[in-house]
């Protein structure tokens with residue numbers, strides 16, 4: 001009896017740990033057959049259009065899978081893409097490396113990189129709804145909307161490859177988004193491809209659903225043959241050249257090309273940054289006035305960020321990813337009951353977005369002058385932070401900022417974050433005088 | 443201390459008193475302690491291997507790049523890539539543990555009379571061998587599922603080694619139950635057993651939950667994961683409370699082998715909670731609940747950072763440590779209760795025959811015989 005008392009707990013230990021081990025066998029290695037579909041968006045369309053989306057969603061899924069493959073076997077629909085550059089937007093080998101099961105080969109090359117590094121936060125389809133997402137603030141990015149915050153391009157443009165690639169090195173301080181500096185640069189490049197792939201795939205899925213309802217006439221049931229998305233599945237661009245092109249194909253192909261073209265265009269949409277003007281006390285002073293909208297105000301940064309960026313202004317606002325299923329459908333994010341169906345469909349709990357406390361000097365998108373310049377010009381896509389109206393030339397008017405004024409604001413913001421004023425006008429004048437003196441005495 | 447007596451009287455259920463030379467299992471004990479001191483670092487290194495995903499840094503097995511495991515050039519190992527350093531180090535240490543466990547079995551067969559202890563030593567050897575084989579298969583097949591089983595089995599080996607060290611120790615064999623040794627010595631009741639069991643149980647649950655969090659599946663829903671984390675954190679504090687209660691209960695039992703480790707346990711769990719918080723931070727960023735601490739402002743998560751991986755690995759290793767400690771405490775609780783009972787019956791028996799002895803030896807009576815043998 002006593003023996004049993006001693007041994008039982010020991011056995012129990014072994015047992016539980018073994019069971020745990022067995023339970024996790026399904027774990028990292030098991031494969032995922034399908035990308036989860038964007039049910040939140042389907043519900044948004046259903047609510048806004050007042051049309052059932054089940055039939056449309058089912059067919060959209062088929063097309064998306066036919067064109068983009070599965071997590072185990074991602075594909076790139078090159079044959080439906082017109083621009084050659086867009087056909088090579090991503091590299092299929094890299095996608096293969098980034099996707100699917102995690103393992104490494106004898107050269108210690110890692111596979112399943114996205115599963116290894118990103119999926120816990122960003123989710124299988126890049127929906128920003130990975131297992132650990134709910135516990136983070138801000139939530140991980142939902143790539144499927146195709147909207148990115150920390151980029152060098154216009155507000156509505158896609159980020160460039162370099163933007164994403166630099167982001168992976170830098171990470172996003174103050175959020176859960178890690179720096180992947182210590183991951184092989186080869187691996188990082190594969191991940192960049194995969195992010196682009198997921199973003200294109202996700203945006204295509206969303207917009208094709210809109211099209212199915214708005215243009216192809218999906219309702220309770222699927223429309224006539226020609227407009228039915230099922231006619232696309234198994235279609236190949238080559239053998240059907242002669243046959244008449246189904247409407248559904250035209251619509252889907254247009255959509256696809258529009259999305260990939262936007263990615264190809266990104267490098268041309270990089271916001272030009274004119275040479276930095278003097279970072280002196282005067283510039284900071286002008287920046288302070290502009291920031292606080294002292295002279296009527298073209299921009300009112302302090303209105304959101306508080307006087308001197310101290311974040312003391314009470315704001316209630318949400319990012320676009322949240323607004324999609326709340327305010328844009330005239331649903332209050334605080335209305336739990338109304339939000340519930342969306343939560344059940346997979347949306348994360350609506351969470352407020354707050355203007356940054358600029359006196360901390362923490363910049364999620366990078367703190368260099370150039371980056372901040374672009375931040376002021378374009379605002380932050382997907383968030384309430386607006387773009388500032390900036391004049392092309394330095395022509396002075398009351399509706400737009402001149403590039404110099406943007407630099408002034410940047411300088412002021414930088415000093416808030418603790419950057420010392422570089423070339424103090426007065427000091428440099430004194431220095432000039434001194435050097436002149438020295439020159440004379442020599 | 444009385445427990446260190448080389449010769450002591452022993453009482454078995456039959457009431458016979460025999461003399462046992464405790465020195466005979468000294469080597470067995472030393473070896474088991476050595477195994478404990480080797481397996482815990484092995485768990486650390488193993489954790490690092492996982493954290494760094496360095497499992498494949500050395501592609502072959504049992505050799506290392508064609509070399510015999512022990513002949514691999516030391517300089518290449520020490521000054522080579524970090525991946526290779528930890529993976530080869532893990533293998534070397536594992537091999538050493540293998541040899542030690544062989545020695546344990548030999549020592550047990552030669553010196554140990556308690557059959558169940560011999561059995562335990564064999565079980566340890568088998569566990570170590572299968573653990574090594576699993577590791578090898580993992581490398582050859584490059585399979586992460588096996589890597590995970592390999593990882594889950596580690597704590598089991600560690601617990602077994604700790605128990606073996608406990609039951610072969612001088613304080614186990616020569617342990618004396620001293621009633622009234624302290625002014626307010628208390629006998630250990632069922633409550634202690636319950637709390638002890640609960641502590642062991644919660645320690646596992648923590649390991650199990652932790653493994654689920656660490657090896658989270660891509661399709662786990664955010665709600666499920668949140669629930670897992672919430673449970674992991676809540677039961678951490680429950681466990682902390684339990685260890686405190688346990689310590690309060692056994693504190694005055696008059697036996698250091700019991701009260702000391704249960705005191706350590708409180709500290710271990712406290713440290714573990716800190717390490718767990720650290721683990722969260724280095725994996726998922728500074729949590730909003732800790733936003734009031736100014737240091738977290740602009741915290742940047744680093745994938746595969748060095749300090750970060752040490753924190754995570756420490757958290758994993760402390761998990762095993764807590765499990766093993768609470769298992770040992772529970773074992774000692776049973777032991778103490780067994781001794782108390784043996785004394786009870788012993789005293790009664792002796793009472794009838796020799797009053798003098800019963801008084802004189804009431805704090806001398808101990809047993810080298812284990813409960814199994816005793817009850818047989």
Ligand code: HEM
Pocket residue numbers: 593645648649651652653654655656657674675677678679681682711714715716717718719721722725754757758760761762764
């Ligand atoms: C008694 C206390 C605790 C014990 C025994 C314990 C045990 C463990 C173990 C053994 C693991 C790793 C499992 C594996 O790798 O197989 C783990 C993981 C983890 N624990 Fe704990 N834990 C405790 C408390 C906490 C607390 C208070 C937190 C606070 C947030 C925490 C956060 C975590 C996290 C985030 C992981 C996942 C690590 C990763 O993803 O690499 N733990 N825990």
